[in-house]
Amino acid sequence: MxxxxxxxxxxxxxxxxxxxxxxxxxxxxxxxxxxxxxxxxxxxxxxxxxxxxxxxxxxxxxxxxxxxxxxxxxxxxxxxxxxxSEPIQYIVGQCDFYNTELVIGPGTLIPRPETERLVDIALSLYEPPGAIADVCTGSGAIAIAIAGELRPCPCIIGTDTSAAALEWARRNQRRLAVKNVLFCQGHLTAPLAPGAFALITANPPYVSPSEYRSLPPNVRDFEPLTALVPATASPDSDGADMVRDLATAAVTPLRPGGWLVCEIGASQGPTAHTVFEQAGWQSVRIERDYAERDRILCAQKPI
Ligand SMILES: C[S@@+](CC[C@H](N)C(=O)[O-])C[C@H]1O[C@@H](n2cnc3c(N)ncnc32)[C@H](O)[C@@H]1O
Incomplete structure (x- = not known):
């Protein structure tokens, strides 16, 4: 190409x-x-x-x-x-994210600056003690950034279905000597123990098949399809399939009062808000990024 x-x-x-x-x-x-x-x-x-x-x-x-x-x-x-059109981060093999420099390459999404806002919000909602999970962890960017900010660092578990992505996450963990973080292969929250988590972060694939076709070549031709479009998306999906799945899947691993902080597509705010309210979550709100686009869903498991 x-x-x-x-x-x-x-x-x-x-x-x-x-x-x-x-x-x-x-x-x-x-x-x-x-x-x-x-x-x-x-x-x-x-x-x-x-x-x-x-x-x-x-x-x-x-x-x-x-x-x-x-x-x-x-x-x-x-x-x-x-x-x-290959992304420069793949060519040089690294990128800056939040408080650290990550190694990355084909097989994992390049962490985006807007996801740094998710880290800020997640840190502001986290109430120790309690474990943290980062589902759809990719290069481990969110998990490692959070681990760098918390003293003492709680147990943090990153999950991803992609073995290639998890290899990058583990490389980053070794290179940065990050303790207390464990990366596990599995679907969304499947590897997580019930009731153990005070905070779950997620940046799931949320691009719709039609949006995907209009992405620029540096994204579409190089970054993994599975990191962008939900595997279960039908051709006419709005891309929010995994955001909806998390309204159910994130309940069991969170302790009462625990928070889910999830990145969403800019057009998915109203849908995400409705889905989480209807599923019984409390304090549901959508935070905006610095460009005023709906970007991050916050929802609390009822106490
Ligand atoms: C948008 S990327 C986010 C990567 C990283 N958290 C970040 O912010 O840079 C989405 C990630 O979700 C993973 N993924 C896709 N489907 C998944 C599923 N069903 N369960 C867990 N992870 C999944 C992909 O492999 C990819 O690494």
Whole structure:
């Protein structure tokens, strides 16, 4: 599924060996701008920093460094991948999330900035003691971010059906030496013990099949379908299938008074609100993101 034009894909080199880093940066930035990419300067620096194995903030100190043929080839490959719409986070293999830097790659969703709002809300609702679960954990982003904020850290369990995603979650846990977090394979809340949890967070797949078709290539062609569209969605689904499932599935593992905090699609607020109220949850509310879109469902299990 190449997105570069034929003439571009046949071009053998985006970075000339023997160029300085500053010249390479200008060339890559110009190439990215010509492809109407949103942040050409930031992305050019990010790719160069990754290939040179220096921090992003140190890239300025490398301006006069001459790029060896080996590094030019590696940079070329990285630029070609990016021009083919591959997300830059997959190319550099990492992304920032909340209070940490995660390793990620194909097989798991790239954590989004709006999910950081879910972490803030979840932390504000959590009342210790009591275990926490993060269902649909993916790279473990939410579970690991929460673990980084709580002292002492309670037991946190992350669940996901995808073995590939759980591998990334466990890699992040090992790399960041996160204690008290356990990742389990299973459907939604199935691996969770009844009545043990004070808080359940969830960022389930909530994209409808029709929305999926209009997603940009960097999402649709690279991020896992199962992380975006609920596996059970019918062709005319609104995408909220798993949000509805959680209205039932999250009841048993929560202790009375425990909270579910769940990310939803921007058009799913009224549906989610109604479904949870009708299912008997209390204090149901929909929080908005910084762009004023309905984004996060909060609901409390009756005491
Ligand atoms: C939108 S991603 C969220 C990933 C991560 N929590 C984040 O915020 O970046 C949804 C995740 O749910 C997982 N998933 C899909 N269906 C599931 C199910 N029935 N039970 C548990 N996890 C599921 C996918 O594998 C994917 O990792």
């Amino acid at each position: 190449p997105h570069v034009s034929d003439s571009e894909s046949m071009q053998s080199s985006y970075v000339a060996p023997g160029n300085t880093v500053a010249a390479a940066r200008r060339d890559i930035e110009a190439r990215f701008s010509a492809n109407a990419m949103e942040n050409p300067s930031t992305e050019a620096r990010w790719l160069i920093a990754h290939i040179l194995n220096v921090s992003y903030s140190d890239i300025w100190r490398q301006d006069d460094r001459v790029i060896s043929p080996e590094l030019a080839t590696q940079l070329d490959t990285a630029v070609a991948r990016r021009l083919n």
